[in-house]
Amino acid sequence: MKKKSSSQIKLTLLFIALIFLIIISLLLGNYPISIKELRIIFIQFLSGSRADLNTNPAWSVLYYIRLPRILTVVLVGAALSLSGSAYQNIFRNPLVSPDILGVSAGAGLGVALGLLYTEGSILYVYFSAFLLGIVAVFLTYFLSKVSGRNNSMFMVLAGIVVASLANALISLLKYTADPLEKLPGIVFYLMGGFSRVSWREFYLILPIIILGGFVLIFLRWQLNIFSLGEKQAASLGVDTEKIKIIVIIFSTMMVSAATAAAGQVSWIGLVVPHIARFIVGTKHKFLLPASALIGAFLLLLMDNLARTISGAEIPISIITALIGAPFFAYLLISGRESGWS
Amino acid sequence: MLEIEKLDFSYQKKKILKKINFKAKKGEFISLLGANGSGKTTFLHCIQGLLPLKEGKILIDGENIIQLSKKEIAQKISVVPQENKNVFAYEVLEMVVMGVNPWLAFTEHPSPEDYQKAEKILEDLGVVDLKGKNFNQISGGERQLVLIARALMQQTDILLLDEPNSHLDFKNVHLMMEIMRDLSFKNKTVITALHDPNLAYKYSDRVIILKEGEILASGVVEEVMTAANLSAAYDLKIQKVKPNFSLEFRPAHKFKKKA
Numbered sequence A: 001m002k003k004k005s006s007s008q009i010k011l012t013l014l015f016i017a018l019i020f021l022i023i024i025s026l027l028l029g030n031y032p033i034s035i036k037e038l039r040i041i042f043i044q045f046l047s048g049s050r051a052d053l054n055t056n057p058a059w060s061v062l063y064y065i066r067l068p069r070i071l072t073v074v075l076v077g078a079a080l081s082l083s084g085s086a087y088q089n090i091f092r093n094p095l096v097s098p099d100i101l102g103v104s105a106g107a108g109l110g111v112a113l114g115l116l117y118t119e120g121s122i123l124y125v126y127f128s129a130f131l132l133g134i135v136a137v138f139l140t141y142f143l144s145k146v147s148g149r150n151n152s153m154f155m156v157l158a159g160i161v162v163a164s165l166a167n168a169l170i171s172l173l174k175y176t177a178d179p180l181e182k183l184p185g186i187v188f189y190l191m192g193g194f195s196r197v198s199w200r201e202f203y204l205i206l207p208i209i210i211l212g213g214f215v216l217i218f219l220r221w222q223l224n225i226f227s228l229g230e231k232q233a234a235s236l237g238v239d240t241e242k243i244k245i246i247v248i249i250f251s252t253m254m255v256s257a258a259t260a261a262a263g264q265v266s267w268i269g270l271v272v273p274h275i276a277r278f279i280v281g282t283k284h285k286f287l288l289p290a291s292a293l294i295g296a297f298l299l300l301l302m303d304n305l306a307r308t309i310s311g312a313e314i315p316i317s318i319i320t321a322l323i324g325a326p327f328f329a330y331l332l333i334s335g336r337e338s339g340w341s
Numbered sequence B: 001m002l003e004i005e006k007l008d009f010s011y012q013k014k015k016i017l018k019k020i021n022f023k024a025k026k027g028e029f030i031s032l033l034g035a036n037g038s039g040k041t042t043f044l045h046c047i048q049g050l051l052p053l054k055e056g057k058i059l060i061d062g063e064n065i066i067q068l069s070k071k072e073i074a075q076k077i078s079v080v081p082q083e084n085k086n087v088f089a090y091e092v093l094e095m096v097v098m099g100v101n102p103w104l105a106f107t108e109h110p111s112p113e114d115y116q117k118a119e120k121i122l123e124d125l126g127v128v129d130l131k132g133k134n135f136n137q138i139s140g141g142e143r144q145l146v147l148i149a150r151a152l153m154q155q156t157d158i159l160l161l162d163e164p165n166s167h168l169d170f171k172n173v174h175l176m177m178e179i180m181r182d183l184s185f186k187n188k189t190v191i192t193a194l195h196d197p198n199l200a201y202k203y204s205d206r207v208i209i210l211k212e213g214e215i216l217a218s219g220v221v222e223e224v225m226t227a228a229n230l231s232a233a234y235d236l237k238i239q240k241v242k243p244n245f246s247l248e249f250r251p252a253h254k255f256k257k258k259a
Helices: A002-027 A035-047 A050-054 A057-090 A103-117 A122-146 A152-176 A183-191 A199-218 A220-226 A230-235 A240-262 A268-280 A284-308 A316-333 B040-047 B070-076 B092-103 B112-124 B140-153 B170-185 B197-203 B227-234
Strands: B002-011 B014-024 B029-033 B055-060 B077-080 B158-162 B189-193 B206-211 B214-220
Touching: A002 A035, A002 A057, A002 A268, A002 A284, A035 A050, A035 A057, A050 A057, A057 A199, A057 A220, A057 A240, A057 A268, A057 A284, A103 A122, A103 A152, A103 A183, A103 A240, A122 A152, A122 A199, A122 A240, A152 A183, A199 A220, A199 A240, A199 A284, A220 A230, A220 A240, A220 A284, A220 B092, A230 A240, A230 B070, A230 B077, A268 A284, A268 A316, A284 A316, B002 B040, B014 B040, B014 B214, B029 B040, B029 B170, B029 B197, B040 B158, B040 B189, B070 B077, B070 B092, B077 B140, B092 B112, B092 B140, B112 B140, B140 B170, B158 B170, B170 B189, B170 B197, B206 B227, B214 B227
Parallel strands: B029 B189, B029 B206, B077 B158, B158 B189
Antiparallel strands: B002 B014, B002 B055, B206 B214
C-alpha cells in the first residue's frame, strides 16, 4: 500500500512538471512574452474581455501559434509513449517501439501517399497514415509468426524488414514526386516537426489519442498479466488474441495520428517507457499514465529546443535521435540486472 | 473428473500424440515420464486447451474442453510453468494475485481481499517474507514457490506442472515434490511432467510413461515402473536396483515451513 501512494505522488509530480513546462514553453520563441504579460492575458481571457485581447499581438502569438503547437506536442509525446509501452508489453520485448515495429514507417508511407494523391486533404492524409500503419504492424507480426519463430528478436528483425520496405517505397514516391510542388512538402512533413501545426491538427488527433489512451488504461490489468507471456496469460484466463488485437489497433491508431500530425518522430516511443518503468515500476495502472506524462514532457522539451536553439527551426526527429540514442545506450550499459523492471 | 478419450494431435503433419486414453480422479498425484520429445509438454498443453485437437475429447467434470472459454478452463485448471525470469518484473504479491483473474469479470480488478488472500497463501507456503520483493531478483526455488502460490490463488481442482524441477537444486526439488504430494492429499489432482523416474517413484500415486506420443504404460507406480518399461521409454538399458545394495541421497526429514 505504501508503494502505491508513492507512485501516485510521483504521477502528481510529473503532472505538475508538465504544466510548469507548458507555461514556460508559452513564453519561449521569436516573439518574447514575459510572465507578466502572460498573466495579464490570462486575466483578460478569464474576464472575457475579448476586445482587449484582440488588440494584443501577444495574444495572437499565444493563441493561434504557440498554444495549439504546444498542446499538439503534448498529445503526440503522450501517444507515442503510451503506444510504445503497450507494444513492448504485448510483444514482451523491451526493444520494440512504434519505429522498430515498422508502424511509423508505414504511417509515414501513408502520409506520403496521402500528400501525393489526394491534393493534400488532411483527412485523407490521416486516413491513409492509419491504414498503412496498421498494415505495417500486422505485416511485422505475420512475418514473425509465419517463420515459426515467434520470439522477440525475430519480431525486431521482421520490423526492420517492414520498415525498410516502407522507407524504400517512401523514397520511390519522393523520386517520382513533382520536385517543385510535392517533393518539398513530403520531405519536410516526414522529417518531423510541429511548425505547421494549428488548432485543426490538434482537434483532429485529440479524440483519437484520448480514445486510444482510454482503451489502454482500461485494459491495464489484462496488460499486467499479458506481460508474463501469451501462454501464461492464457492459462490465467486472459483472452490473449482479443487483447492483442485491441491493443495493436488502438496503439497503431495513436501512432498513425501522431505521425500524420508531426511526421516520423523517432526514439520517444522506445525510450520513454523505460524511464517510466524506472520511476513507477511495471504495473500498468501507473506505467501508462507515467509514460504519457514523461513522453509529453520530454517531447515538449525537445520541441522547445528545436524552435529556439537556432534562428531556423530544426526538425524534431534530429533532436529526439540526438538525445534519445545516447540515452538508450546509457540504459543498456547501466546494467539493468533485474531485466527491464 | 478429468477424462481424455482417443486424443490425437499433429503438428505440421507429424503426429505428436496418438490415441491417448486417460482418466484422473480427485486427489491423485500423477507423473508423466518419457524421453525428450515423447509428447509430455504437448499432452499438458492439450489439457489446458492451448492446442486445437484434431480428434478425441478432453472432458473436465463431464464438460468438453472445446466448449469452454479460456476463462472457464482457467477456473478448473491451473498451470505451474517452469520458473523463469519475466521480461518485465512484478512484485511477488502482484504475481500471486494474478491467479484470481479467472474469477474476475472483464472490467473487474483484484480487491484488497484478494491481496490478503494471496498473502495468506504465501504465508502457508512459508514464503510470506518474499511478498514485496522483485520476482526476478529472488532465487529459482523461490520463484517456483511463487508460481505454485499463484496456481493456488486460482482455486482450481486440477494443477498441471511442466517439469517444475528443471532449474532447481537438490533441496528445492524435494521441497517441490513434497508440496505437490501435500496438494494431492488436499484433494487436488496434480499432474506433472518429470525428468527423473526416481522422483516419480518416490512421490506419485500413478505414472504415465509416454513414448513417441503413445502411452507405453500407465498405472500405479509399483506396477508400471519396471526396468523393462523404463528401458523402452528412454532407449537405454535401465536396471532396478534394490535399495539395500545401492546408495541414495535423500532428505532425512520433511521440510519445515519457514516461520
